Amino acid sequence: MIDLHTHTTVSDGTDSPAELVAAAAAAGVTTLALTDHDTTGGWASAAEAALRHGVDLVRGVEVSCSHHGVSVHLLGYLVDPTHEELAAELSLAREGRHGRLQRMVDLLAADGVPITIEDVRAQLGVDATPGRPHIADALVANGVVRDRDEAFATFLAGGSPYYVPHYAPDPVRAVELVVAAGGVAVMAHPFAGRRGRTVDDDVIAAMAAAGMTGLEVDHRDHDPAERAHGLGLARELGLVVTGSSDYHGTGKLNRLAENTTVPEALEALEAAATSDTRVVRA
Structure with a gap:
């Protein structure tokens, strides 16, 4: 089974990269993609674990994008992590997230929600890319909500008065950067309207053209x-x-291999990559 979209504690998941690979192996996953938000920081640990557990690893990243205020997520597989322009864009996105957390916490606290920035930071793993799920985890820890899903349905959704945007490139530009870095670009959950607004098909067509x-x-x-x-x-x-x-570990309903990719599709993605970053074969 091939699962091409997962997260770890390096961004907003609850499993470490090694724990994720072990869980994937236990779930029968034969090929796993690690796609943490705006970072490749988990690649080395995941690769070591993949060799131990007999799982092929597709190294990737999920680039957080925005098109006229609408959130778009782009999966970049097999990119060169040293590509200067892509690395700089990912760094900008990560830096913007830190200030965003403080502003969202301030808004929540001003309305009497029991939460502090220290509560949120306590949920962050070492060198993790901060995001709304960490605020959700703090709300769970403080007894405000039952789980991440409830936090997003109430306090953290895009239309919430507590929502604060962060820096994110236009998705067409992100596609260009992924391709320039020798990687393969795939748009994540493009029609997930329950998460918030989605872009029109013409934006997806422009991304394809790029x-x-x-x-x-x-x-x-x-x-x-x-x-x-x-x-x-x-x-x-x-x-x-x-x-x-789109597995994140505990706190979300998503489960490893609940949706999968056929081998022929993975072969096509690999064939499109031009960087020296290849699939780690167990």
Whole structure:
């Protein structure tokens, strides 16, 4: 089984990279992609664990993007992590997240929600990319909500008065950077309207024209009609169709290998990569 979208404590997951690989092996995953938000910091640990557990590892990153205020996520597989422009863009995104956390916590606290920035920092792993899930974890720890899903449904959604945006590149620019870094670009959960607003198909077409290779169609946040639309759009634009769990560990319902990618699709993604970063074969 091939699962091409997962997260660890290096960004907003609850498993370390080594724990993620072990969990994937136990779940029957044969090929796993590590795609932490705006960082490649977990690659080395995950690669070591992949060799121990007999799991092939696709090293990737999930680039946080924005198009006229609408959040867009781009999966970049097999990129060169030393590519200067891409690395600089990821660094800007990570730096912007720190100030965002403080502003969101201030807004929550001003309305009487029992939370401090120290509570949130206590949820961050070493060198982790900070994000809203860490605020959610602090709210859970303080007894404000039951789990991450409730936190996002109440306090942290895009339309919430406590939501604060952070720096994020335009998705077409992000595609160009991933391709320039020798990687393969796949748009993550493009039709997940329950998360907030989504971009129109013309934006996806522009991303494809910029060099995007694939579309993540099979995802927990896509209903049958959205999956059918995604399949049609992928055919129209000549995009590879992928599926994945978007696993974050505890606190979210997503489970490893609940959606998967067929081997032929992975082969097409690998063939599109031009960097020296290749799949780690166990």
